[in-house]
Amino acid sequence: MLQLEAFVCTIYGKAPETSVNKVRYDKIRQSYRGRQSFLSNTDGIDSTQMPPCKAVLHLHIKRANYQTLLWRTSSFQFPDLPDPEEHGWRSTPSGRLEIQWFENEFLPKELQEIL
Template identity: 35%
Template sequence: MKILNQNSKFIQIFAAVGDSWEIDELVLSGAEEFTCRLYGFSPRIKKVDEAREIKIKKICGSSLELRQGLSVDLSTFPPCKRVLLEHMKRVNFQVCVWKRAHEHYPEIPSPLDHGFHINSETGKLEPLWFEGATSSPKPSLMS
C-alpha cells in the first residue's frame, strides 16, 4: 500500500485493468514498473528484465558465473517480462469478468488467449506461465 500511496499513477493504472479484454500497453508497463518497486528497486528501474539483470550481476559479479556452493533464493527476483505478461493477462481477464458481473449475459471470450491453456495430459484449464523457449536470450547488460 505504501508504494500505491506514494505514487497515484499506479492507482490510475490498476483502475484501468479490466476495461478491455486486451491488456493495454500502459497497464502492462505500469505493472512492470510497480513490480520493480515491490522488489525494492529504485524508481529509475522500470523494466523487470533489467531489474533481474541487476540482481544477477549483484550476486555473480562481473564474471556472471554462479560460484559453486552459493545458494540463491530465486524468490527475491522479480518475474521476467514474459511471466509477468501472462500473469497480467490472467488478472485482466478475471477483472473484465468482474466488471461485467452486472450484465445478464456478458460476452466473455475464451480464457485461452488470456494467460491460460489446456493441459494436454489432464484436459484442465491451467495458467500459462510463459510462451516460448525456457531459456531466455542473453540479457543486454550481460553481453
C-alpha cells in the first residue's frame, strides 16, 4: 500500500519526503522565492494551488473512500454502510451531513489570541 506522504510527493512532483507538511512548506517557499518575507507581499500567490496539510488531506481521503463505498454498494437494496461521521463528515443540528474540514481548530488557540 502506498504511503500517504509518498503519494502526495508523487502528485506534486517532489522526491519522496517523510512529511506531507514538508512538501507543503517547500511549495510555499517556492512561491515566495526572492521575497524578503512570507508576509511581505502576497501578490501573485494562489493559495488554492497549495497542497493541503496532512490533517486536511487525511479527512479528504476518508470522504473519497466513503463515496467510493457508496458507489460500490449502490446495486444492493440494503447496503451495510458505516457511520459517515467516522469518514470525514459531520451532522448538523438539523440532521444534515456536511464536510468536516478540520479535526481540531483551524488555528491554535494561542494564535487566535494574538490575532
